Amino acid sequence: MAAESLAESRFRVMGSTGHLLITGGVDLVEPARGLLRELELLWSRFRPESELCRLNSAPGTWVPLSPPTLALVSRAVRAWDVTGGLFDPTVLPALEAAGYDRTFDEVARELPGSVRPVPAFGCSGIEFRDDAVRLPPGVRLDPGGIGKGYAADLVAQWLRAAGADGACVNLGGDVRVWGTPPGTGAWSVAVEDETRPGTDTAWLSLTDGAVATSTRLRRRWQWQGEERHHLIDPATGSPAAGDAVTVTVVAGEAHWAEVLAKAALIAGPEAGAELLETHGVAGLLVTEDGTARSAGPWERFVSWTPSSGGTSPASAG
Known part of the structure; x- marks a missing residue:
């Protein structure tokens, strides 16, 4: 594909790399990028003027x-139901109790005092x-x-409607691809080995x-000598402590892949x-000892693994 028909941009958005x-x-x-900035302004829990903060601050009202925020909340509630x-999505008080009450860059690496789940x-x-929408008191x-995933879905949808030939939208690891990739074939998406940063578990091929x-191996901080992370088990209000440490899901939409990856991690490997x-999706579940278990048609999407030999293909995002 001619260089003039390919555009690429990397930037910070929604607390991660876009x-x-x-x-x-x-x-x-x-x-x-402008659309992503608009969505971040609507959904940030760290901006008092955002629609999310306005909703959270008015229980019983x-x-x-806006349509994007209404759709996001609706999808989050449906995801709670079907999983x-x-x-x-009501784990916010638990996240704050665990110390994640500000942007992650500002979270204290050692929290003082007692944290109650x-x-x-x-x-x-x-x-x-x-x-x-009306939230009950305490919620x-x-x-x-799911916000990053849905933002990736919306941007991909907008690019398709705007006349692009294809796109890869990657928001902090929530990846949505469609259409014509650079070169030939399909889009290649790398799955990082979270137990060995800088290496890949597999490369996936998607059209x-x-x-x-x-994963519970990122966004971590210390509390009373123990590692804490941002993936909360809704039943306990504490960071998830099951056998699964990383779950990757391939689905039709990024927000749905995100939902099922988090739910599967909380549920555990089996x-x-x-x-x-x-739910008819493909996935890979990895435990603390590095054991990997595939689910659904995972192998259908795998184009390369370390055992394949040779070098991995070029990443789309």
Whole structure:
């Protein structure tokens, strides 16, 4: 593909690194980044003026929301329902109790005092009416990974409608691809080995779909000599402590891949693999000792692993 028909941009967004790779739409990079900035302003839990903060600060009140925010909250509640509460956007009080009450760059690496776990409230009391949402008292939402995943889906959708030939939208590891990739063949997406940073577990080949990884080996801090992380078990309100440390999911949409990756990690290797297969997606679940277990049609997407020999292909994002 001619260089002039390929556009690429890396930037900080939503507390992580964003990477856009667009074919046949070099003039679409800045508008796409602008859309991501708009979504971050709507959904950030660290900006008091955001729609999310406005919703969280008004329990018992009908709060009008823009279509993207209404859609995000709706998807988060549905995800809670279909995963049996393994994915729960009401874990915000638990995250704050664990010390994640500011941007991660500002989180204290050693928290003083006692931290008391706060089990998640669940979504059963959240109400929808036209373009408004009402949260019950005590419930506050953290869109977390589903927000990045849904943002990747929305940007990919917008680029398709705007006339691009193809795109890879990567928001902190939540990847959505579609259309014509650079060169020939399909999009190649790397899955990092979280137990050995800087190396890859596998490379996946996709023409239209999404990849998301949930891991408790990143976003960590110290509390009373113990490692803490941001993946909260909704049932206990404490950081998840099961056997699974990393779950990668291939699905049709990035937000759905993100939801199922997090739910499977909370569930553990066996129940997590069953969950992924029940929902008809592919996945790889890795335990603390490095044992990997695939679920669904995982091998269908694998184009390279370290045991394949040779060098890995070039990454799309």
